[in-house]
Amino acid sequence: MSTSELIVDDTSQTRRIYDDLRRSIITGVYSEGQKLPEARLAELLGVSRLPVREALTLLEFDGIVTAQPRRSAVVQSWDRTAVEELFDVRIGLEPLAARLAAARIRQGADSAPLEAALSNSQAAIASRDPLRIAETNADLHGAIVELAGNTLLTQLMRAILARMAWLFFITTERDAAEQLDDHRHLISAITSGDERLAEYAMLSHTEAGRIPTLRILAELRRTNDA
Numbered sequence: 379m380s381t382s383e384l385i386v387d388d389t390s391q392t393r394r395i396y397d398d399l400r401r402s403i404i405t406g407v408y409s410e411g412q413k414l415p416e417a418r419l420a421e422l423l424g425v426s427r428l429p430v431r432e433a434l435t436l437l438e439f440d441g442i443v444t445a446q447p448r449r450s451a452v453v454q455s456w457d458r459t460a461v462e463e464l465f466d467v468r469i470g471l472e473p474l475a476a477r478l479a480a481a482r483i484r485q486g487a488d489s490a491p492l493e494a495a496l497s498n499s500q501a502a503i504a505s506r507d508p509l510r511i512a513e514t515n516a517d518l519h520g521a522i523v524e525l526a527g528n529t530l531l532t533q534l535m536r537a538i539l540a541r542m543a544w545l546f547f548i549t550t551e552r553d554a555a556e557q558l559d560d561h562r563h564l565i566s567a568i569t570s571g572d573e574r575l576a577e578y579a580m581l582s583h584t585e586a587g588r589i590p591t592l593r594i595l596a597e598l599r600r601t602n603d604a
Contacts, residue, residue, distance in 0.1 A: 395423060395433040403442055403453055404544045405509055410455040414443060440540035456548065461595060464541055465588045469581065471535060472519065476564070476580035477573045478526035484571030487525060492565050495521035499561060503554045511554060512546035518561060522568065522580075549594045552587075560586070 399419070402408050414434065420427045434451045437443045445451040454460070483489055495518040502514040516539050523535045560583050567579035 391425060391429040392432040392436070395425065395429050396436050398423070399433055399437060400440075400442060400540070401509065403437075404512070404547045408453050410453050412453045413450040414453065415450040440537045442540060442544065456545065456595060458592060458595070461545070461588075461592055464538065464545065465584065465591075467538060468542070468584050471531065471538070472522070472584055473577045473581045475523045475526040475528075475531060475535070476568055477577040478528055478531070479522050480568045480571055480573045480576035482525055482527055483569055484573070487527075489525075489565075489569045491521045491525060492518075492569060496561060496565050500558060503558055508547055508550040511550060512543050515546050515557070515561075516540075516543035518565075522564075525568075545591065548598070549591050551594060552590055 399408070399414070408414060416427045416430050416434070419434075420430045423430065434443060434445060438445050438451065441454060443451040443453055479487075479492075495514070499511075499514040499518050502510040505511075519542065520535070520539050523532055523539070526532075564576075564579045564583050568576040570576070
């Protein structure tokens with residue numbers, strides 16, 4: 379499951395605008411706390427206001443912007459609470475996804491999507507493109523959720539995956555090679571078909587990222603405030 383998967387046709391104008399705005403927010407073209415007026419965005423993108431409004435609604439569902447009636451949407455901000463909440467929810471859901479995925483592997487499901495996601499992540503690291511690295515890392519987690527085969531879990535994880543890609547981009551100074559090795563271990567645990575091993579691997583992988591993420595975010599905030 380891609381971080382940009384939507385309940386709209388892949389070729390729709392709303393989808394294209396969503397992707398453009400999401401990537402612009404992730405990369406800082408639109409900064410945290412910045413207003414996103416529909417009319418101005420429509421003018422910049424050369425479209426009507428309706429698909430912009432629809433795209434902003436999807437971004438709000440993902441927790442990337444907030445919107446109020448008759449007011450401009452505003453880009454969400456990252457602080458310690460936002461990071462802690464994201465990790466807490468991930469800890470609750472992703473080990474379940476890994477366990478269910480391992481169970482399906484044991485029952486004969488194809489592990490190819492996981493191997494492909496891992497390969498894409500490795501290629502992204504080689505490219506040294508921070509956005510590509512962030513998105514393929516989130517997509518790898520999405521592939522695990524997809525393999526789990528639980529519709530409700532897939533729905534719950536969609537907004538989480540979108541925010542994960544954003545946070546991964548912000549914290550790209552983390553050791554990419556180390557993370558890749560960790561992902562290899564995680565995928566190996568899942569493809570072994572051992573449910574408990576997969577669950578534990580995901581739990582430890584996710585929790586291991588909390589402190590480095592908070593540290594990098596704090597350093598960025600101190601730099602910006604200086």
